[in-house]
Amino acid sequence: MSHKILVAQGGGPTAVINQSLVGVALEARRFSTISHVYGALHGVRGIVNDDLVDLGQETVANLEAVAATPASALGSTRDKPDLKYCQEIFKVLKAHDIDTFMYIGGNDSSDTVRIVGEEAKKAGHAMRAIHIPKTIDNDLVGFDHVPGFPSAARFVAQAFAGANLDNAALPGVYCAVVMGRHAGFLTAAAALARKYPSDGPHLIYLPERTFVVDKFLADVKDVYERYGRCIIAASEGIHDETGEAIITKLVGKSEKDAHGNVQLSGTGALADLLCEEIKNKLGIKRVRGDTFGYLQRSFSGCVSKVDQREAREVGEKAVQYAALGAESGSVGIRRVGDYAVDYPLIPIETVAGKTRVMEPELINAAGNDVTDAFLAYARPLVGSDMPEVAQLRKAKVAKAGVLQGDAT
Amino acid sequence: MSHKILVAQGGGPTAVINQSLVGVALEARRFSTISHVYGALHGVRGIVNDDLVDLGQETVANLEAVAATPASALGSTRDKPDLKYCQEIFKVLKAHDIDTFMYIGGNDSSDTVRIVGEEAKKAGHAMRAIHIPKTIDNDLVGFDHVPGFPSAARFVAQAFAGANLDNAALPGVYCAVVMGRHAGFLTAAAALARKYPSDGPHLIYLPERTFVVDKFLADVKDVYERYGRCIIAASEGIHDETGEAIITKLVGKSEKDAHGNVQLSGTGALADLLCEEIKNKLGIKRVRGDTFGYLQRSFSGCVSKVDQREAREVGEKAVQYAALGAESGSVGIRRVGDYAVDYPLIPIETVAGKTRVMEPELINAAGNDVTDAFLAYARPLVGSDMPEVAQLRKAKVAKAGVLQGDAT
Incomplete structure (x- = not known):
């Protein structure tokens, strides 16, 4: 019996999400049992709209060029299918004789995979659904880390390495806001920028800890008195003791997406708010804020080679699991050496719709920095070829x- | 007679400003007539504070590592010396027997070089003052282009290349604000991101043209109707017909630096303002703004090889001109081929305190994009190894x- 694969990409793009897509497309060519690899345009929406493309008609040279290109080449979506949406998905999959559905995405997308798989089972439709992981947030439960995170982490580390030097040249306070709604991994990656003892970021604020404005100001004052300057990395998801996001204190009306999430990215408001607090309360004159925004997930030309390779491999492994007859699941990443990984197929229920946050041992006691355990965890991911500073x-x-x- | 050189770095850092510093330090070692190369910490302020370091005690390996490091390794300053400040500078230079003062900087720094040179002449002090060019703004009169700009241009182009792909995957409006108070060169570099016909940035707004909000909204509407998405590059310096910066319409109180300039960088307000206008007036839902901020001038790991080489060469040439007995001046960059340059010593009066803006032939008639002439001008500067997208x-x-x- 020959297999027909449909692959799609969901959620926010990453620098290496196309490596996984191309891993699927090329690996499938090795198997005579796989007759077609289709791609759906703009994720599950492309399925319900029957907007499919034939990846078998792509050249290897172009696929390799696409693999090295950031952001979802098939297009993406924020749609989260309900039961009715799923039934529409089936109708199209069935009509095209698709027996393997692969979805490259984060925790929302993995939940889609779970729902589609369950509904297929209920409907007696013999179809496997495989989740291929990606997210810059690194927040998938059951994973050592997730493709997309290492490249974004590298961007953040390179950005802070430069910002630290800039701030040393023209001293003041610099505060940059990093993506990460619930999980602080990406913000924590700022710590990889440090080399010399006085290097910033000097303070790192994560959504795993309550953000107390007065404590924050005391921290900044302390660093500023010590070094005559201060670099701060703050997650966009920092919140007060009630769980209210700090940004919503500033932004009156908040925009929510289909998942009920408040818009945190695509605005510089949080960095500006934090800078105003520092200026007004501490009387420091030169205070500057940046919001890394979309650059951190799709900047062209900043990628971790480790991430590139692993993102390719999870795509390849998904096809191998399918071709060898495995059931539905998520292609996991397990660390088996320092540094080496393997890719077990893990139950989709482990991942689907859940959110991993930073483990307590990765965050310092004061809640304003990471630990050496985090550095040991993250360092191998960004690659051994980080730009040097001196x-x-x-x-x-x-x-x-x-x-x-x-004295003369 | 043996020479003593004092070198300093002024103004905003760039990705390659240390190439020029190291060019000075290493080239001086070739000349037996040069006894010392001192560096002043934090620009002219380091001179009046007598905070000098001996670059002759640096190793070649470390100097080369510093050369590859972004942001002023000696530290920088925004101080602009008046006559009294200059007299303090002399006192220190004279006490250390410095006969050659080199200042790596932009148009404010070149004006400092002019003043110091003139005051030295008046005081009968035999001292040459040489300006070594750098600025990401590319706004020095008499130059084909200025070191620092090509690397920043490359960052902006890579950022827009990624943002374009991200926006194609999850369509909407994306507006990014780029540095450049009076000169639009860096914002214009966003155009280098385009490859396929529908690629963004679709609209580019420069400080050389009046920014009319209604025209802007009509432009965005038009692009959005055509492509279902729209990418905008806007200079931080865009202003209305009265010359008032668009950002000051939003920010009530404005912070000014020693040169009387309003703070434009280090805040995300302008991007947020433009996004609000689009959301409110055009009713487009997904509108996102980014402000590239300090990343564009000091991101570690994004550099043009052309820029690296040229920044090194202007430092080397400054020493050669000094060693061969030239008078004061600015080390110019003249384009003598496509692509080749040479480095004539030009009169400091050509450069000092003046601002070049984009020539009319580089901007399209509608004032919302660049011309092919700009692309031909800028393309060789960012290097031939730009990341590919497909x-x-x-x-x-x-x-x-x-x-x-x-239809079934």
């Missing part, structure tokens, strides 16, 4: 003694 | 005809 050793020249106040 | 060719699968409304 300082002058600055051998002092003896003062000429012509200034007022010099 | 699209799937998307061979359509015939619809199964199971959907309502299908």
Whole structure:
């Protein structure tokens, strides 16, 4: 019996999500039992609209170029199917004789895979549904880490490495806001920017801890007095003790997506708010804020080679699992060495709709930095070829003694 | 007679400003007539504070590592010396027997070089003052282009290439704000991101043209109707017909620096304002804004090789001009081929305190894009190794005809 695969991409794009797509498309060519690989345009929406493309008609050269291109090449969607939506999906899958559905995405997308798989079973439709992981948030339960995160982490680390140098040259306070609604992994990656003892980020605020404005200001004051400057990494998802996002204190009306999430990205409001607090309460003059925004997930030309390879491999493994007759599941990533991984097929229920947050041992006691355990965890992911930075050793020249106040 | 060089770095850092510093430090080692190369910490402020370091005590390996590091390794300043400040500078330079002052910086720094040079002449102090160019704004009069701009342009192009793909995957309006107070070169570099006909940025707004909100909204509407999405590059310096910056319409109180400039960077307000206008007036739901902020001038790991080489060469040439007995001046960059440059020493008066803006032939008639002449000008600067992006060719699968409304 020959297999027909349909693959789609869901949720926010990443720098390596097309590696997984191309992993599926190319690996399938090795199996005579796989007759077709179709792609759906804009995720599950492309299925219910019957907007499919034949990936068998793509050239290898172009597929390889697409693999190296950030953001979902098939297009993506934020749609989250309900039962009715799922039945529409079936109708189209059945009409095209698709027996294997692969969805590349994060926890919302993995939940879609679960629903589609369950409904297929109920309907007596012999179809496997395989989840291929991706998310810059790194928040999939059951995973050591998730493709897309290492490249985004690398972007954040390179950004803070540069910001630290810029801030050392023209001292002041610099506060940058990083993506991550519930999980602080990406914000924590800012710590990978540090090399010399006085390097920033000096303070890292994660959504796993309550953000207390007065404590924040005391932290900034302390660092500023010590170094004459201060670099802060703050997650967009930081919230007060009631769980209310700090950003909603500023933004009156909030925009929500289909998953009921408040819009956190695509606005510079949080960084501006934090900077205003520092200026007004601490009286520091030079305070600057940045919001890394969409750059951190789709900047062209900043990718971790480790991430690239692993994203390709999860796509390949998905096809191998399907061709070898495995049931539905999620292609997992398990760390088996320092540094080495393998890709077990894990039950979709482990992942679907759940959110991993940073484990307590990765966050320092004060809740304003990461631990060495986090550095050991994250360092291998961003690749061994991070850009190097260096300082002058600055051998002092003896003062000429012509200034007022010099001891001459 | 042996020479003593003092070198300093002024103004905003760039990705390659340390190439010029290291060019000075290493090239000086070739000349037995040069006894010392000192560096001043934090620009001219380091001179008046007599905070000098001996670059002769740096190792070659560390200097090369510093050269590859973004942001001013000696530290920088926004101080602009007046006559009294200059007299303090002299006092220190004289006390250390410095006969050659080199200042790596933009148009404010070149004006400092002019003032110091003139005051030295008046005081009968035999000292040459050489300006070594750098600025991401590319706004020095008399230059083909300025070191620092090509790397920043590359960052902007890579950022828009990624943003374009992200926006194609999850369609909507995306508006990113780019640095550039008076000169639009860096914002214009967004155009280098385009490859396929429908690629963004679709609209580019420069400070060289009046920004009319109604015209802007009409432009966005038009693009959105054509492509179902729209990518906008806007300079932070866009202003209305009275010359008032669009951002000051939003930000009530404005912060000014020592040069009387309103703070434009380090806040996401302008992007947020433009996005609000689009949401409210055009009724488009998914509208996202980013402000590239400090990343564009100091991101670690995004550099043009052309820029790297040229920044090194202007430092080397400054030393050669000094060693060969040239008078004061600015190390120019002249394009002598497609693509090749040379480095004439040009009169400091050509550059000092003046601002180049984009020539009319580089901007399209509608004032919302660049011309092919700009692309031909800018393309060689970012280097021939820009990251490639690619699209799937998307061979359509015939619809199964199971959907309502299908012609079955």
